[in-house]
Amino acid sequence: MFARSLRFVNLADQLRARPLMQHVMFYSSWPSSSSSSSSSQAEDAIGFIGLGQMGFHMAKHLCPKSQKPFVVYDMNQEAVSRFQSENSNVKSASSPADLASQTSVIVTALPESSHVKDVYLGKNGVIEGLHKNTLCIDSSTIDNSVSIDVSRQIISAGGRAVDAPISGGIMGAQAATLTFMVGCQSPADFERAKVFLDKMGKNVVSCGNLGAGQAAKICNNLLLAISMIGVSEAMNLGMRLGLDPAVLAAIFNNSSGRCWSSDTANPVPDVITSAPSSNEYNGGFKSRLMLKDLGLVSNAAKDTKTPLLLGALAENIYRLISSDSEMAEKDFSVIYKWLANK
Secondary structure (H helix, E strand, O other): OHHHHHHHHHHHHHHHOOOHHHHHHHHHOOOOHHHHHHHHHHHHOEEEEOOOHHHHHHHHHHHHHHOOOEEEEOOOHHHHHHHHHHOOOEEEOOOHHHHHHOOOEEEEOOOOHHHHHHHHHOOOOHHHHOOOOOEEEEOOOOOHHHHHHHHHHHHHOOOEEEEOOEEOHHHHHHHOOEEEEEEEOOHHHHHHHHHHHOOOEEEEEEEEOOOHHHHHHHHHHHHHHHHHHHHHHHHHHHHHOOOOHHHHHHHHHOOOOOOHHHHOOOOOOOOOOOOHHHHOOOOOOEHHHHHHHHHHHHHHHHHHOOOOOHHHHHHHHHHHHHOOHHHHOOEHHHHHHHHHOO
16 A cells, blocks of 8 residues: 555656646646557558459458458548448548558559548648557559658658559459569568458569569550550451451460460450450440550650550550540540451
């Protein structure tokens, strides 16, 4: 009893010796059971922001394979409700900040640079709820400069940042066969991120420092856009010359013309039943998003004074296609349909 009384006397002496603001800080530093509990829960939880056509399937693999508490956020509440109905024990967050306060790993899959900036840096953004050393993995395809800036601000706020844009399309997201191109500050960040990326894809490639993943992605999509136009032109010409499209595609796929745009996502309907072209060009990578990525390519080319010949032509072609509101929402292989109607 005496020891307890002495402890309170000493505490009272300490408080009298402190200014009022220090009293507040002194009390706020006491650990509470609730804050300790929420911190512990955050250490085990994964957050996912962006349940669009790609993100939904990515999260659907990551959630059960991780066997950890899972928190999701999307402005589209219908997508959130659908995800929760298809996956057990998933919580929804009221904002990116709320999600960050509950998690230690955050994956984002968002359409454009402005969305990434808003989710991470905007009002009620991730940074407002960020725990120290929270790993932020952004799988969006955005401007290289924006990616680097957002990553640096995450790091300045005490978190860790990785840019990990993806290749493989919706089919790859559904099958968990995506390729992740990773940019980060250290090998430790890469290894930490790889644990989670491996659950959503089959190839995780370290590309270099912050922004290197974005650089690799836009180069890949530059080639992808050009190759899809090339395959579409070749298939259209061959069919007008009387060739069977399945036979022509088989020749391409076993010869020097082989590429993903032919052997996986052939633009001619019914050549490959799983391709978007066989589903009326639905369920793939939208033409307007390809145009967006080609805009990122164009920005990077200007910044580095790199000549773009076919790339500039491809951007103009997809700008023309995307001016049609219906085609803009179709998979970018719809270029074949556009050519076939000429």
